[in-house]
Amino acid sequence: MLNFNKSREGQEEVSVSLAPTLISGSVHCRGHLSGNADVVVEGEFSGTIRIGGRLIIRPGGRVHSEGIECRIADISGEADGIFYISELLYIRQRGVVSGDVAVGGIRIEEGGAFNGNCKTVVSANPLLTGATPDFPVDRIPAVCTE
Numbered sequence: 037m038l039n040f041n042k043s044r045e046g047q048e049e050v051s052v053s054l055a056p057t058l059i060s061g062s063v064h065c066r067g068h069l070s071g072n073a074d075v076v077v078e079g080e081f082s083g084t085i086r087i088g089g090r091l092i093i094r095p096g097g098r099v100h101s102e103g104i105e106c107r108i109a110d111i112s113g114e115a116d117g118i119f120y121i122s123e124l125l126y127i128r129q130r131g132v133v134s135g136d137v138a139v140g141g142i143r144i145e146e147g148g149a150f151n152g153n154c155k156t157v158v159s160a161n162p163l164l165t166g167a168t169p170d171f172p173v174d175r176i177p178a179v180c181t182e
Contacts, residue, residue, distance in 0.1 A: 056073055056074035059097075064080045066082045070085070073087065074092060075089070089108075090109070091109045093109075093131070094112050094113055098115070099114070100117060103117065107123050112131045113131060116134040116135050119139070121137065125139045125143070128145050128148055130148070131145075137152060139157070142156065
């Protein structure tokens with residue numbers, strides 16, 4: 037959504053609302069995603085994700101992580117790997133998370149599953165804590181196939 041406002045000097049300012057990135061149900065992606073928008077996975081993604089927003093994995097969605105860093109993760113599908121979640125990991129009723137997780141907080145609904153190691157930290161973001169992530173973050177751009 038574009039929003040045109042007049043500034044004090046009479047110039048127009050443009051603000052852009054970021055739409056979430058969607059990996060739909062028929063899509064399989066492999067690579068690295070980064071940015072500030074939310075990412076919604078209905079299909080399958082393998083690789084690294086570094087976003088300033090939310091990672092949403094819907095029912096039927098799968099993420100095989102070589103390293104995920106986000107603010108909030110909302111899991112209704114399946115996710116496995118290494119996760120750095122600065123605020124909240126929310127595992128919904130049929131969501132499954134497997135692997136190593138560093139989080140600001142975690143909530144698991146009845147019927148949701150977590151298998152692995154979890155460390156609750158004040159700031160799970162390794163850039164803020166000075167820790168070095170255990171995964172490489174300079175991957176090639178994402179490659180998508182159907």
